[in-house]
Amino acid sequence: xxxxxxxxxxxxxxxxxxxxGEFTRDxxxxxxxxxxxxxRFNGVFVPTSGISVTGGAKIYADxxxxxxxxxxxxxxxxxxxxxxxxxxxxPDDFVNLGNLTSATIYVVPQSVDLSVxxxxxIHCQQYNHLFAVAELMEN
Numbered sequence: 001x002x003x004x005x006x007x008x009x010x011x012x013x014x015x016x017x018x019x020x021g022e023f024t025r026d027x028x029x030x031x032x033x034x035x036x037x038x039x040r041f042n043g044v045f046v047p048t049s050g051i052s053v054t055g056g057a058k059i060y061a062d063x064x065x066x067x068x069x070x071x072x073x074x075x076x077x078x079x080x081x082x083x084x085x086x087x088x089x090x091p092d093d094f095v096n097l098g099n100l101t102s103a104t105i106y107v108v109p110q111s112v113d114l115s116v117x118x119x120x121x122i123h124c125q126q127y128n129h130l131f132a133v134a135e136l137m138e139n
Contacts, residue, residue, distance in 0.1 A: 037062035043134035066108035080126035
């Protein structure tokens with residue numbers, strides 16, 4: 001009986017994110033990283049329960065800006081997925097970098113202090129469901 005209840009709860013979490021949210025319908029940020037950039041931070045994504053994820057996150061210093069690159073990245077489908085830089089491994093204190101799209105590079109706002117925002121989160125904003133976490137380590 002406990003297994004059945006657990007299966008039902010997991011199914012609700014996974015399938016509650018089926019509908020596309022209004023947040024995801026907006027345009028997205030297209031950026032590039034120059035050859036002269038320097039890798040400053042990197043991390044590997046770890047999925048939450050029931051989610052499949054591969055790849056990592058890298059932050060480069062590039063012409064006076066920081067840019068986050070998703071590297072070798074793939075994740076289970078979900079609506080309204082956002083990329084957050086966070087102070088913790090949960091979406092409590094974060095900066096939203098934008099929608100998760102086919103773009104793999106996101107500009108980090110100048111005001112973000114990367115010494116305290118050392119997690120990259122993939123989060124379903126519409127249903128408040130965390131998909132994956134990458135802890136950033138300094139290079």
